[in-house]
Each structure stands twice: as C-alpha cells, then as structure tokens.
Amino acid sequence: MAKVALSSIAKSFGPTKVLGGIDLDIADGEFLTLVGPSGCGKSTLIRIIAGLEHHDAGSVAIGGNRVDHLRPHERRVAMVFQSYALYPHMSVGANIALPLTMSRLKLWQRLPLLRQLSAQRRTVMRGIEADVAAVAAQLQLDHLLQRKPAQLSGGQRQRVALGRAMVRNPDVFLMDEPLSNLDAKLRVHMRTELAELHKRLGATFIYVTHDQVEAMTMSDRVAMMDSGSVLQLGTPSQLYEKPASLKVAQFIGSPA
Ligand code: ADP
Ligand code: MG
Numbered sequence: 001m002a003k004v005a006l007s008s009i010a011k012s013f014g015p016t017k018v019l020g021g022i023d024l025d026i027a028d029g030e031f032l033t034l035v036g037p038s039g040c041g042k043s044t045l046i047r048i049i050a051g052l053e054h055h056d057a058g059s060v061a062i063g064g065n066r067v068d069h070l071r072p073h074e075r076r077v078a079m080v081f082q083s084y085a086l087y088p089h090m091s092v093g094a095n096i097a098l099p100l101t102m103s104r105l106k107l108w109q110r111l112p113l114l115r116q117l118s119a120q121r122r123t124v125m126r127g128i129e130a131d132v133a134a135v136a137a138q139l140q141l142d143h144l145l146q147r148k149p150a151q152l153s154g155g156q157r158q159r160v161a162l163g164r165a166m167v168r169n170p171d172v173f174l175m176d177e178p179l180s181n182l183d184a185k186l187r188v189h190m191r192t193e194l195a196e197l198h199k200r201l202g203a204t205f206i207y208v209t210h211d212q213v214e215a216m217t218m219s220d221r222v223a224m225m226d227s228g229s230v231l232q233l234g235t236p237s238q239l240y241e242k243p244a245s246l247k248v249a250q251f252i253g254s255p256a
Contacts, residue, residue, distance in 0.1 A: 008023060012056060031221075080165050180209070
C-alpha cells in the first residue's frame with residue numbers, strides 16, 4: 001500500500017495547457033476516482049502518475065518518496081488500460097506473466113535457442129508460473145490460461161488485464177476507463193468485482209472514468225475534473241449533496 005501525493009502538476013501539449021497545477025493527496029488504500037468530461041485531462045494525469053508521460057512542473061510522490069525521476073517499471077504502480085493492451089499472439093498465461101518474465105529473466109534467458117539449456121531459467125519459470133496461477137485463481141481465469149485473447153469474452157479479457165497488473169503486486173493500481181469497452185450489464189457486474197478486489201488487496205486504486213455512476217458507486221472519494229483542474233474533491237455523498245458549483249451538480253446529477 002502507498003499514499004500518492006500530487007503537488008502542482010502542470011502539463012501542456014505544445015500551446016495547449018492540459019493540466020493547470022493539480023494538487024491531490026490520495027490515502028493509503030483509498031479508492032479515488034477521477035471523473036469529468038472527455039478531454040478534461042484525466043488520462044494525462046494518470047499517465048503522469050504511472051510515469052508514461054512527463055509533467056512540466058510539480059511533483060509526484062508514492063509512499064512518501066518522489067518518483068518523478070523513476071521510469072514506469074521502477075514505480076510501485078501497475079496500469080490497467082481501457083483497451084486491455086493484451087498481446088494477441090501470446091496465451092492468457094503468458095500475458096499475465098509478462099511483467100514477471102521481463103523483470104526476473106535475464107535477456108539471454110528469453111532467447112528461444114537458449115531457453116531449454118538453463119536450469120536457472122527453469123527455476124525462475126516455476127516461480128513465475130506459481131505466481132500467475134495464484135492470480136488466475138483469484139480472478140477465475142485458471143481454466144483459460146492456455147487460450148489466446150481473441151478466444152475470450154470482453155469480461156475475461158478485462159480480467160486478464162487486471163491479472164497482469166496484480167501479478168506485480170503493486171502498491172498502486174491505476175485504471176483508465178477499464179470498463180468502458182464492456183456492455184452495460186457486464187459493466188455493472190465488473191463494478192462490484194473491482195470494488196471487492198480493492199477491499200481484498202488493500203491497495204490504493206486511482207480510477208478514471210467519464211461515467212458519473214461508476215464514480216459515485218465505487219469510490220471512497222471522487223475528484224471531479226474540468227479543463228485541467230479539480231473542481232471538487234470529496235466523498236460521493238459530499239459531491240452529490242453539496243456540489244461546489246453548478247457544473248459539478250449538473251455532471252453528478254444532483255437535484256437542482
Ligand atoms: P481525458 O482522459 O479526460 O478524456 P486526456 O488527458 O486524454 O483527457 O486529454 C486532455 C487533453 O489533452 C485533450 O484536449 C487531448 O486532446 C490533449 N492530449 C492528450 N494527449 C495528447 C498528446 N499526446 N498530444 C497532444 N495533445 C494531447
Ligand atoms: Mg481518457
């Protein structure tokens with residue numbers, strides 16, 4: 001677990017200012033949702049936390065340490081994307097294992113010709129397989145490990161993407177609209193699954209959505225964004241009952 005502290009995060013793409021100095025403290029183990037209309041800067045902010053995008057000013061701290069200079073895999077975070085970003089040619093098991101094979105196997109151990117020769121590689125692979133099996137069991141993917149992503153349903157693909165994040169045992173999960181490619185019924189079901197997963201893992205979740213219902217039902221707190229700044233930060237009921245502005249009220253759907 002780790003708290004995440006964002007301080008004066010600013011970002012422009014060329015002449016376009018996308019984030020105007022974001023301050024946000026996310027507690028250890030919190031489920032915080034960034035919500036707001038399309039284009040308001042949610043993905044950019046979460047990508048900055050992940051280290052996939054560089055901010056122009058400000059700082060990101062995870063677990064009390066500045067991580068601005070760290071590369072994505074050096075931060076204790078894992079990102080789940082809307083598009084799942086699975087490798088189509090690799091099995092479900094290999095997709096989930098990927099972060100571990102990248103970090104635990106030396107480059108030469110990944111070369112096809114040398115694979116069978118190394119006893120050390122076999123030991124590492126057994127450890128990886130055990131970790132993948134544990135995650136797959138939690139996500140009810142055990143029976144699907146040999147399949148390719150194309151042979152899965154949308155919900156199963158989403159679970160594989162979650163599994164690939166979980167296998168690294170990160171302190172912080174970053175999720176960018178992970179349910180938006182699912183049909184309405186499955187989306188409702190997956191909301192419950194994600195909320196349960198959050199409880200079970202005790203990790204910090206930073207969740208991005210443009211769907212106010214998702215934000216209001218899953219989160220400990222919601223940060224409502226618009227045009228690169230946070231309009232209001234609070235619990236779902238605070239936003240609903242005491243919206244800070246008309247814009248918040250309209251987006252959340254508070255009674256007029
Ligand atoms: P959201 O996720 O809230 O929909 P984004 O963070 O994706 O918003 O985008 C915020 C703004 O930044 C948008 O106007 C978008 O067009 C712009 N933007 C995002 N990424 C880039 C990029 N790589 N280059 C130029 N503009 C970008
Ligand atoms: Mg986005």
